[in-house]
Amino acid sequence: MNFYETDRAIAEYLLFHYGSRELLLPYAFGPLNALNFPARCVTECLDPARLPTSARALDLGCAVGRATFELARFCSQVIGVDYSQRFIETAGHLQKHGSIDFEYIEEGELTRRGRAIVPDEINRQRVGFEEGDAMNLRIDLGTFDVVLMANLIDRLSNPLRCLQRIPGLVKSGGQLIVTSPYTWLEQYTPKENWLGGLERDGQQIKTLETLKLILNPAFEFSFAKDLPFLIREHARKFQWSVAEASVWIRK
Ligand SMILES: C[S@@+](CC[C@H](N)C(=O)[O-])C[C@H]1O[C@@H](n2cnc3c(N)ncnc32)[C@H](O)[C@@H]1O
Secondary structure, X not given: OOHHHOHHHHHHHHHHXXXXXXXXXXXXXXOHHHOOHHHHHHHOOXXXXXXXOOOEEEEEOOOOXXXXXXXXXXXXXXXXXXXXXXXXXXXXXXXXXXXXXXXXXEEOOEEEEEEEEOOOOOOHHHEEEEEOOOOOOOOOOOOXXXXXXXXXXXXXXXXXXXXXXXXXXXXXXXXXXXXXXXXXXOOOOOHHHOOOOEEEOOEEEOHHHHHHHHHOOOEEEEEEEEEEEEEEEEOOEEEXXXXXXXXXXXX
């Protein structure tokens, strides 16, 4: 069973994307700067000054859609694409109704009811969600001023195949934002397709360096930065990770 189709994943990602500080991390000693990851992918990586007036954005591997909605603060049309049917159904519900009720784990079998809410000021009419495979996207998606790939590449069986399509999706001067904690696992990606995290011919391969090789010469590397994020498993268990965000400008 694909984890991203499970009840547990829906609840974890709804909390991850929409959960309040009080609900997610009611501990004063917790890593508060790891909250609001999907919004920070946009606020800390996108340069709004580079966008045309009617910008188009694509959020590849959008999950339950928070970053897709956040992109709509700056872009008049945003498409969120994900392979998980249930994530896309959930994101579609949020687009239509602005909120969704769900149940999340507190401890063991004990659960609580929560409500994920899209911030009121975001124009949800700008956003659409669809199922799709990032390694085999429909050919008529068009081109975009922004493409965001947040924590996607290390969940693909063939990330290179996905990245090879990207130059054709980004308009000249457009921005590509790639974030990943580079958690390469054979469960998702056969080792021969890892972009980093292993040795080849006695050389240590780092994912950012491979991204530079793949994305050059179509893109100019702009900058990289650390983006911490926190996924709550239950009231007393969290995954704290540090994604590396890299930002690229289409030549
Ligand atoms: C680690 S999650 C990251 C989700 C979201 N971007 C975020 O930052 O919270 C990986 C996402 O990629 C999606 N995914 C996995 N394989 C995919 C594929 N081939 N095409 C599109 N999405 C895929 C999963 O369903 C999941 O939503």
